[in-house]
Amino acid sequence: MAKDKVTITLDRAKANRARSLTASRSVSEVIDLALDRLIASETLRSDVAAYRRIPPTSDERAIAKVADTSGLRDDTDWEALYADLADESS
Secondary structure, eight states, rough: OOOOOOOOOOOOOHHHHHHHHHTTHHHHHHHHHHHHHHHHHHHHHHHHHHHHOOOOOOHHHHHHHOOOOOGGGOOHHHHHHHHHHHHHHH
């Protein structure tokens, strides 16, 4: 993929913090990583929004009922882990 040199206004402290958190070698690498993560996040948000607009069909619901979900089980008590967030939304 072709890359271009650009001039941007940058919060240097924020860039350096991001660089240390991601162990990136350069600010350019941090920005590239940030853009990749933004694209993935917004794509997911868009996909979820589209899914909410179009509910699953009866065939899709039937498939979900017979799917093997054993891999989704774990010992984490998610309700307890996020109890403080539930209290905030009340």
